[in-house]
Amino acid sequence: xxxxxxxxVVGGGPAGIMSAMASGKxxxxxxxxxxxxxxxxxxxxAVLGPISPFHYKxxxxxxxxxxxxxxRMVQAKGSTGHMKxxxxxxxxxxxxxxxxxxxxxxxxxxxxxxGVDILYHSTLCSVEMQDNRITGITTAAKDxxxxxxxxxxxxxxxxxGDVAVMAGENYVLGDAVQxxxxxxxxxxxxxxxxxDRVFQYIFEHPDDFEFKSDIVPMREFDDRLKQKYFVGQxxxxxxxxxxxxxxxxxxxxxxxxxNGIHPNTMHFNATRICGKNPTDVTDRTASEIDGRRQIDSVxxxxxxxxxxFEHAFVSVTGSEVGVRETRHIExxxxxxGTDAYEGRKFEDAVSRGYFPIDLHNPDxxxxxxxxxxxxxxxxxxxxxYRSLVPKHIDGLILSGRCISGTSEAHGSYRTxxxxxxxxxxxxxAAAVCARNQIQPRQADAxxxxxxxxxxxxxxxxxxxxxxxxxARAREIAxxxxxxxxxxxxxxxxxxxTYED
Ligand SMILES: Cc1cc2nc3c(=O)[nH]c(=O)nc-3n(C[C@H](O)[C@H](O)[C@H](O)COP(=O)(O)OP(=O)(O)OC[C@H]3O[C@@H](n4cnc5c(N)ncnc54)[C@H](O)[C@@H]3O)c2cc1C
Numbered sequence: 001x002x003x004x005x006x007x008x009v010v011g012g013g014p015a016g017i018m019s020a021m022a023s024g025k026x027x028x029x030x031x032x033x034x035x036x037x038x039x040x041x042x043x044x045x046a047v048l049g050p051i052s053p054f055h056y057k058x059x060x061x062x063x064x065x066x067x068x069x070x071x072r073m074v075q076a077k078g079s080t081g082h083m084k085x086x087x088x089x090x091x092x093x094x095x096x097x098x099x100x101x102x103x104x105x106x107x108x109x110x111x112x113x114x115g116v117d118i119l120y121h122s123t124l125c126s127v128e129m130q131d132n133r134i135t136g137i138t139t140a141a142k143d144x145x146x147x148x149x150x151x152x153x154x155x156x157x158x159x160x161g162d163v164a165v166m167a168g169e170n171y172v173l174g175d176a177v178q179x180x181x182x183x184x185x186x187x188x189x190x191x192x193x194x195x196d197r198v199f200q201y202i203f204e205h206p207d208d209f210e211f212k213s214d215i216v217p218m219r220e221f222d223d224r225l226k227q228k229y230f231v232g233q234x235x236x237x238x239x240x241x242x243x244x245x246x247x248x249x250x251x252x253x254x255x256x257x258x259n260g261i262h263p264n265t266m267h268f269n270a271t272r273i274c275g276k277n278p279t280d281v282t283d284r285t286a287s288e289i290d291g292r293r294q295i296d297s298v299x300x301x302x303x304x305x306x307x308x309f310e311h312a313f314v315s316v317t318g319s320e321v322g323v324r325e326t327r328h329i330e331x332x333x334x335x336x337g338t339d340a341y342e343g344r345k346f347e348d349a350v351s352r353g354y355f356p357i358d359l360h361n362p363d364x365x366x367x368x369x370x371x372x373x374x375x376x377x378x379x380x381x382x383x384x385y386r387s388l389v390p391k392h393i394d395g396l397i398l399s400g401r402c403i404s405g406t407s408e409a410h411g412s413y414r415t416x417x418x419x420x421x422x423x424x425x426x427x428x429a430a431a432v433c434a435r436n437q438i439q440p441r442q443a444d445a446x447x448x449x450x451x452x453x454x455x456x457x458x459x460x461x462x463x464x465x466x467x468x469x470x471a472r473a474r475e476i477a478x479x480x481x482x483x484x485x486x487x488x489x490x491x492x493x494x495x496x497t498y499e500d
């Protein structure tokens with residue numbers, strides 16, 4: 001391993017993977033440092049369900065390396081590719097189911113193909129500074145031994161902005177006023193589920209669900225992953241019965257279920273850990289304990305109360321609690337909720353946002369209707385390069401969920417597609433800085449856009465392609481609806497919009 005790299009990416013989640021791929025593929029010598037012994041960050045370690053859309057109303061907004069990665073996962077029999085949700089409320093316009101073990105494998109293989117060095121089991125423990133510029137990092141292994149590396153640019157893809165904070169950059173924890181954060185969740189899956197009976201229950205109790213949608217395959221994928229895909233949040237009557245009987249204690253009043261990628265499994269985004277600061281290790285420990293209590297309570301509830309779960313068991317839990325939100329690092333430009341909602345465009349666009357502003361209630365029990373926010377955007381918005389550049393620190397580029405944005409803007413760009421697009425842009429920018437031997441604040445966004453063009457990354461709408469994508473999605477959805485002979489859980493009013 002070299003001790004000097006053009007680019008060091010700290011953190012191997014969806015953002016860090018894309019940053020290191022973009023940097024490596026663009027010719028920069030690149031090291032990726034990760035504290036775990038595998039890649040994927042929350043996507044694998046926290047047992048996430050499907051990748052939320054790369055799409056805005058059927059227009060594919062995230063392209064380039066993130067899509068190459070999805071294609072490789074489909075080839076490896078580890079993904080369905082993007083599927084279309086007939087009703088996007090609550091889930092977004094599409095969902096890409098994936099096998100987390102394939103995710104870890106494919107990501108590492110692609111990085112190695114692009115010449116990236118990977119260093120696992122290494123936690124960032126300090127940064128080397130010359131005045132306000134980061135010139136290197138030191139990592140710690142579990143026995144306390146240290147490795148030191150120098151770099152032209154460091155990319156902070158730690159999610160929490162650990163590199164930037166160690167370098168002394170300003171940040172906001174959670175929202176700017178009360179510093180509350182979207183709750184964390186301990187995710188899990190159950191196996192040996194009769195998913196047809198779960199579907200039937202939702203079908204027969206439509207009013208008991210806040211949202212529900214059938215999910216339509218949009219491309220060929222491996223036979224072993226084929227099943228009826230659907231999503232629903234509710235079981236409210238059963239939840240309230242169980243709470244009354246003392247059989248269920250957890251932080252919300254409904255349960256979201258959707259398929260796991262393997263038949264007869266179901267994925268749960270059902271727990272909610274509120275009022276804890278995930279950057280504080282004692283709070284985080286308490287979150288892990290609380291999360292496991294909630295998993296036990298919810299899974300036992302499912303087995304006792306919900307048809308189809310009688311013989312099910314918890315088959316997977318995360319190796320760590322899933323953390324949605326922590327620090328937002330201060331950059332040259334702070335992206336706001338209004339920028340996202342209004343669909344603002346910027347000259348220095350390096351990626352695009354598209355997901356509704358989805359803020360889970362930081363205080364607890366209720367879903368979207370009361371305390372949480374689900375706000376559709378007027379249009380896609382641009383991610384400006386300036387939001388990836390720290391305000392005061394040189395030698396550093398921000399990637400993933402710690403970029404400069406308010407809590408509300410983060411509520412939109414935080415899902416995997418948005419984060420992967422940002423990750424790709426951060427890696428492209430780092431490669432430009434290394435090639436031209438300049439600081440991130442000196443880089444011209446047009447040079448970064450040229451690199452994104454080479455990688456296939458989108459930062460502007462392509463009207464012709466969008467029209468084709470929309471027409472294709474509608475035709476496939478119409479054919480799917482017809483093929484199901486009325487066995488659909490999507491709201492009939494939404495189904496009617498697919499009629500000619
Ligand atoms: C509960 C939950 C549910 C979600 N549901 C969905 C969903 O359904 N669909 C969807 O698309 N998205 C979902 N997301 C969002 C998705 O997880 C994030 O978009 C994504 O994981 C953020 O990527 P990231 O790379 O910025 O950060 P992370 O995924 O947090 O990755 C950070 C990486 O950095 C490493 N790291 C951190 N600190 C250090 C350090 N000091 N030294 C070395 N390594 C370090 C970590 O181990 C990790 O690998 C969900 C998130 C959560 C928490």
